[in-house]
Amino acid sequence: MAALPTGVSVSLIWIVPAVAAAALLFAYGWYVSLIIRRNRAREALSSVDVQLRKRFDLIPNVLKLAQRYMDHERGLLAEITSLRNRVQEPYRRQDPAEVAAHLEASRALEAGLGRLFALAENYPDLKAEAAIVRAQATYEEVEGHISAARRFYNSAVGDLNNAVEIFPGSVIADWAGVRAMPFYELDDPVVRQPVAVDHAMR
Amino acid sequence: MGDGDPARPAVADRMAGLDDQWRALAPELGRIERWRLLLVGIGGLLAVLGVGLLVWGLGEFVGAVRSGFPWAAYVVVGSLTTSLGRTMLGSPARRAGKLIRRRVAGCLGLSYQRDARRFPIDSFERNDLLPGHSTRRLDDLVFGEVSGVPLIFCDATLLQARGRNRKPSQVFRGPLVISRFPKRARGRTLVVPDGGAIGNFFRGLQDEHRRRVALESPEFERVFAVYSTDQVEARYLLTPTVMERLLALRRRFPGRMTVAFDGHEFLLALDDRRDWFPDPGPFRRLTDPTLVREPLEELARLAEIVEILRLNLDSRA
Numbered sequence: 001m002a003a004l005p006t007g008v009s010v011s012l013i014w015i016v017p018a019v020a021a022a023a024l025l026f027a028y029g030w031y032v033s034l035i036i037r038r039n040r041a042r043e044a045l046s047s048v049d050v051q052l053r054k055r056f057d058l059i060p061n062v063l064k065l066a067q068r069y070m071d072h073e074r075g076l077l078a079e080i081t082s083l084r085n086r087v088q089e090p091y092r093r094q095d096p097a098e099v100a101a102h103l104e105a106s107r108a109l110e111a112g113l114g115r116l117f118a119l120a121e122n123y124p125d126l127k128a129e130a131a132i133v134r135a136q137a138t139y140e141e142v143e144g145h146i147s148a149a150r151r152f153y154n155s156a157v158g159d160l161n162n163a164v165e166i167f168p169g170s171v172i173a174d175w176a177g178v179r180a181m182p183f184y185e186l187d188d189p190v191v192r193q194p195v196a197v198d199h200a201m202r
Numbered sequence: 203m204g205d206g207d208p209a210r211p212a213v214a215d216r217m218a219g220l221d222d223q224w225r226a227l228a229p230e231l232g233r234i235e236r237w238r239l240l241l242v243g244i245g246g247l248l249a250v251l252g253v254g255l256l257v258w259g260l261g262e263f264v265g266a267v268r269s270g271f272p273w274a275a276y277v278v279v280g281s282l283t284t285s286l287g288r289t290m291l292g293s294p295a296r297r298a299g300k301l302i303r304r305r306v307a308g309c310l311g312l313s314y315q316r317d318a319r320r321f322p323i324d325s326f327e328r329n330d331l332l333p334g335h336s337t338r339r340l341d342d343l344v345f346g347e348v349s350g351v352p353l354i355f356c357d358a359t360l361l362q363a364r365g366r367n368r369k370p371s372q373v374f375r376g377p378l379v380i381s382r383f384p385k386r387a388r389g390r391t392l393v394v395p396d397g398g399a400i401g402n403f404f405r406g407l408q409d410e411h412r413r414r415v416a417l418e419s420p421e422f423e424r425v426f427a428v429y430s431t432d433q434v435e436a437r438y439l440l441t442p443t444v445m446e447r448l449l450a451l452r453r454r455f456p457g458r459m460t461v462a463f464d465g466h467e468f469l470l471a472l473d474d475r476r477d478w479f480p481d482p483g484p485f486r487r488l489t490d491p492t493l494v495r496e497p498l499e500e501l502a503r504l505a506e507i508v509e510i511l512r513l514n515l516d517s518r519a
Contacts, residue, residue: 044433047433047434051434144385144441145438147438147441148435148437148441149434151437152433152434155416
């Protein structure tokens, strides 16, 4: 094998470690940004939980009032109680599957409460109760905060998932054990229903 | 005004009953007009005399003329006479302007005061809505309710001194508005014009309490940058609907617009470098009915802030 000219070998001695150092620095930078994004997503998840806690605190009072008037809806009331217990169960924030189950339970609880307030419209005595009017106003405010927390969480998760799933982030994330997190999506069947344009235009 | 938007009441709609107001104003304005004609004569003469004295003083100074009086005496008396003449010239127009604005504001269910020193500007300073300044002038206090929403307005001019011998420069000129917001803010949320990547970066460094809030609307993010002490609350206040309304407001009111939420209050500072309620010129006839249209249009624009933002709706959207 022919020996490399002296100038070339000296250059290689410097270039190879310099490229390796640059690659390491780049990988470290990406790793730091992944951890920042993951922590931001976890912070946002905590904000969601803080807002969900407000909803939990509201539910017992609403159920107590509803039980007095809504005899025919015992099934729904029991379902809401059970959903509330499910949402309250502790979960590991670092496990995307557990986070997804927790968010799914809170979606179901939101839908259940929405149904309850909709059905309350059929009970004039309940509707006239000052406490339920107050509870409904508080519920609307709490739902506004939950919706805001959901937007914050989804924005943080969107950033994290992009960094985790796009190459070379996918490699670094895999190595660092950072995983994509589930979105907290709105599960409102009314919103998802197709609009009957013909009917609306008539 | 109007712009063909059916949701926006036209000036003509707001003018209902204004003819009666104008008729009620006419005798008073007629008196001020006669006074104006007199003062234009006297004030004009004084101004000409003052300028003449100044020129004579200059002549004394350079030795072109000799009268036995010191040149400084001519300059002092000339300056005072010119100044008196100018004040006399502008006085009827100022009085008429105030009268018309008060009447027009009353017609729209609002109150008007020229002196706005009691405007709660500390809310704006607390929320970092105003640039640093050394002196300020607050004029044209308008307050009352628009579509059931309390509103306070004033026209602000902020000046910043730049060194001992330099004239202070104007750092803000435009309206400050406080209105009620249907939601309560506990933290501090600030909406400022987008400063680009570098501007936003430095702004973030300046503010240690508020963090940048990245919102979903690309159009909103292009126009504004949001900083808040509470990421969730910022999104609670700035729902997609509110973002759209702020963009509509920005399109309607050119200028540097900054917004903050403080408790149940919505604070708006618009640096548009305009005097919203100027006095009529000293040579304008004060019995001209079109004089009433100008303040009316400005007050209608003010009412539009509430209407575009729909602050009257107790909506969670």
